[in-house]
Amino acid sequence: MRILLLALLGVVFLACATACAEDTAEDVAGQILALERASLERWGNGDPEGYLGTMAEEFTYFDPSLEKRIDGLKAITEFLRPLKGKIHIERFEMVNPSVQVHDDVALLSYNLVEFEKQPDGSEKVTSRWNSTEVYAKIGGEWKLIHSHWSMTKPELKPPDAAEEGN
Amino acid sequence: MRILLLALLGVVFLACATACAEDTAEDVAGQILALERASLERWGNGDPEGYLGTMAEEFTYFDPSLEKRIDGLKAITEFLRPLKGKIHIERFEMVNPSVQVHDDVALLSYNLVEFEKQPDGSEKVTSRWNSTEVYAKIGGEWKLIHSHWSMTKPELKPPDAAEEGN
Numbered sequence: 001m002r003i004l005l006l007a008l009l010g011v012v013f014l015a016c017a018t019a020c021a022e023d024t025a026e027d028v029a030g031q032i033l034a035l036e037r038a039s040l041e042r043w044g045n046g047d048p049e050g051y052l053g054t055m056a057e058e059f060t061y062f063d064p065s066l067e068k069r070i071d072g073l074k075a076i077t078e079f080l081r082p083l084k085g086k087i088h089i090e091r092f093e094m095v096n097p098s099v100q101v102h103d104d105v106a107l108l109s110y111n112l113v114e115f116e117k118q119p120d121g122s123e124k125v126t127s128r129w130n131s132t133e134v135y136a137k138i139g140g141e142w143k144l145i146h147s148h149w150s151m152t153k154p155e156l157k158p159p160d161a162a163e164e165g166n
Numbered sequence: 167m168r169i170l171l172l173a174l175l176g177v178v179f180l181a182c183a184t185a186c187a188e189d190t191a192e193d194v195a196g197q198i199l200a201l202e203r204a205s206l207e208r209w210g211n212g213d214p215e216g217y218l219g220t221m222a223e224e225f226t227y228f229d230p231s232l233e234k235r236i237d238g239l240k241a242i243t244e245f246l247r248p249l250k251g252k253i254h255i256e257r258f259e260m261v262n263p264s265v266q267v268h269d270d271v272a273l274l275s276y277n278l279v280e281f282e283k284q285p286d287g288s289e290k291v292t293s294r295w296n297s298t299e300v301y302a303k304i305g306g307e308w309k310l311i312h313s314h315w316s317m318t319k320p321e322l323k324p325p326d327a328a329e330e331g332n
Contacts, residue, residue: 060264060275062296067319068262069275069296096234098226100311102302103269107312109226109235130228130235132298132314136268145266146273148298150316153233155323 029099032106032135035142037094040112044089048080056136056143063149091115091123104137111152128152195265198272198301201308203260206278210255214246222302222309229315257281257289270303277318294318 035054042050052073061070061079070076097110112129134146201220208216218239227236227245236242263276278295300312 058266060266060273062275062298062316064316064320068277069264071264098235098237100224100226100302102271102311105268105271105273105302107226107271107300109228109312109314111234130314130316132228132300132312134273134298134300136266136271145268146275146298148275148296148314148316150228150230150296150314151320151322154230154317154320156317157321157323 025099025101028101028106031142032099032108032133033094033097035135036097036108036133040092040094043087044092044114046083046085046087048083048087051144051147052077052080054135054142054144056138056145058145060146062147064151064154089114089126090117106135106142108133108135191265191267194267194272197308198265198274198299199260199263201301202263202274202299206258206260209253210258210280212249212251212253214249214253217310218243218246220301220308220310222304222311224311226312228313230317230320255280255292256283272301272308274299274301 039050039054042048055073055076057073059071059073059076061076070079092115093113095111095113097108100107100109109130109132112127112131113125114127114129115123116126118124128151130148130150130152132146132148133144135142136145137143138145205216205220208214221239221242223239225237225239225242227242236245258281259279261277261279263274266273266275275296275298278293278297279291280293280295281289282292284290294317296314296316296318298312298314299310301308302311303309304311
């Protein structure tokens with residue numbers, strides 16, 4: 001009986017050690033970056049289904065076009081699906097990505113820079129974004145639970161002259 | 167021996183059950199909202215030490231004034247500490263806060279609306295923010311590991327007339 005128990009404990013320890021080995025922060029960072037890059041590539045080709053396919057039911061979302069947060073997979077699907085075929089990003093760079101891993105949560109943050117070719121062959125930056133993408137392991141899969149997109153250092157419209165004068 | 171083992175298992179289960187009971191998502195949400203509100207109140211009174219005191223070493227930060235992310239407690243301290251006494255928010259509201267809890271991570275998102283009293287006694291909205299605040303339990307304490315602040319639906323400066331004409 002005692003030997004059986006020890007053997008069982010041994011199996012449990014081995015299983016745990018294997019699971020832990022699979023989950024180093026470095027491995028997770030690699031998986032998360034690959035997931036995000038794949039979604040971005042599809043997005044840049046006018047296909048929102050990459051992002052939509054990684055989002056969890058509980059997904060929450062901020063972007064600069066919105067008065068308030070979008071909550072839930074159904075609502076974000078209704079928001080993003082009509083953009084199919086309307087987005088085209090010629091080239092992008094994920095600048096300085098950071099992945100902070102805590103248990104089954106991986107917090108990715110980076111700057112996204114989008115480029116467009118000019119008639120003279122040079123490239124022009126069309127947009128710069130601050131991006132926070134929070135992934136959680138749900139049912140063994142990394143799912144996106146929150147996105148926050150904002151413009152990097154946006155140039156704001158000056159306040160109205162009338163207001164300025166007061 | 168077997169009885170001792172069973173008793174030990176019982177103690178372990180009880181300890182686990184107690185720990186789990188302490189960590190319901192609802193309780194965590196309450197703790198996180200209280201932490202954030204306390205930091206915001208100090209911030210609105212010109213005191214950045216509330217936020218600084220909750221931040222983890224690994225803290226990362228986006229806001230609209232920055233060309234790129236601020237990484238680490240030392241860098242954010244150098245950025246926020248000089249603002250001491252320079253911020254004054256008369257009144258704020260945390261609108262529609264959501265706390266998504268996964269293991270030892272709590273992801274808070276909300277809209278912050280800031281108000282100022284006008285000479286006629288009415289209140290004017292001075293700023294609207296989208297806020298993502300990611301907390302992780304580190305050494306038994308909830309610490310802020312990431313903040314992303316952006317303006318809600320900012321009004322952008324129109325592109326230059328010269329560019330528009332082309």
